Amino acid sequence: MTLTALLAIYFVHLAAAMSPGPAVLLAARTALNQGMRRGVFLAIGIGLGVCVWALAALLGLATLFKVAPELLTALKFFGAAYLAYLAYKLWKHAPEPLDNTVADATATRTDIGLIWLGTLTQLSNPKPAIFFGTIFLTFLPANIPLWGYAAVLGIVFVNDCGWNVIVARIFSFERTRRGYLNLKSIIDRVFGGLLAALSAKLVLTN
Template identity: 65%
Template sequence: MTLAAFVAIYFVHLAAAMSPGPAVLLGVRTSLREGFVRGTWLAVGIGLGACVWAAAAMFGLAILFKIAPALLTTLKFAGAAYLLYLAFKMWRHAAEPMTTELDEVVSARSNLGLVWQGIATQLANPKPAVFFGTIFLTFIPPHAPVWAYAVILGIVFFNDAGWNVVMARIFSLARSRAIYIGLKTHIDRVFGGLLGLLGLKLALT
C-alpha cells in the first residue's frame, strides 16, 4: 500500500469518528461528570470497539451480512435496546445531585469497566459496520499485505480514541463542569433524550 492510501484512510475515517453518535455523546457526559482520566478510559474502549468493526469488515463482515441479513437485523435491535437502556438510566437519575451520584459511579465502575462500556457502546451501534463494510473498504486495495491491516487498525484506534480524548479534555475543564453542575438535570435529560432518539432511529431504520 502507498502512503497516499493510508492518508486517505486516515482522513475518511477521522471524519466518521468525529461525527456525533452514541459513543461521542456518552464520552462527553462521562467527562463532564467524572473527569478527564475516566473519560480517557472510556475513549480507549471506544477506539477498541471501532477496531472490532474495522477488523470484522476487513475479514468479511459485509459478505456475512449479505448471506445472513437477519444477523444485521438482530444486531440492530440489540443495539437499539442497549441505547434505550442507557437513555432510561440518564433520564431517571437526571435530577439526582452530582456529588452523591459521582461517588456511587466511581465506586461501582473500575477503569476497565469504562473500557468495556466504550466497547459495548460502539458494538451496540451497527452504523460503524455499514461504514467499515462499504466506504472504508473501498480505500483498501485487494490483497493488501498483513502489515497494512495492522497499520489500518492502528489508524482506526488512534482516530476514534484520540477524538474522544480531545472531547474528554474539553468537557472536563472546570468551566465546562461548572456549567454542567448548574444545569445537570436539564443536560442529562437532553443527553438521555438524544440517546433515546438514536436508539429509536436505529430500531426503525
C-alpha cells in the same frame, strides 16, 4: 499498500469518528461527571471497539451481512435496546445531585470497566458496522500485506480514541463542569433524549 491509500483511509474514517453518536455523547458526559482521566479510559474502550469492526470488515464483514442480513437486523435491535437503556438511566437520575447519582452508567465502574463500557458501546452500535462494511471497504486495496492490517487498525484506533479523548478534555474543563453542575438535570435529560433518539433511529431506519 501505498501512503495515499493510508491517508485516504485516515481522513474518511476520521470524518466518521467525529460524527455525533452514542460513543461521543458518553465520552462527553463521563468527562463532565468524573473528569478527564475517566474519560480517557472510556475513549480507549471506544477505540478498541471500533478496531473490532474494522478487523471484521477486513475479514469479510460485508459478505457476511449479504449472506445473512438477519444478523445486521438483530444487531440493530440489540444496539437500539442498549442505547434506550442508557437513555433511561440518564433521564431517571437527572434530578439527583451529582454525588448521589450512584446508578449512573459509568460512576460505579472501575477503569477497566470503563474500557469495557466503551468497547460494548461501539460493538452495540450498527453505525460503525455499516460504515466498515460499505464505505470503508471501497478505500482498501485488493491485496493488503500483513503490515497493512496493523496500519489500518492503528489508524482507526488513533482516530476514534483520539477524538473521544479530545471530547473528554473539552468537557472536563472546570468552567464546563461548573456549567454542567448548574444545569445537570437539563443537560442529563438532553443527553438521555439524544440517546433515545438514536435508539429510535436505529429501529426505524432500513
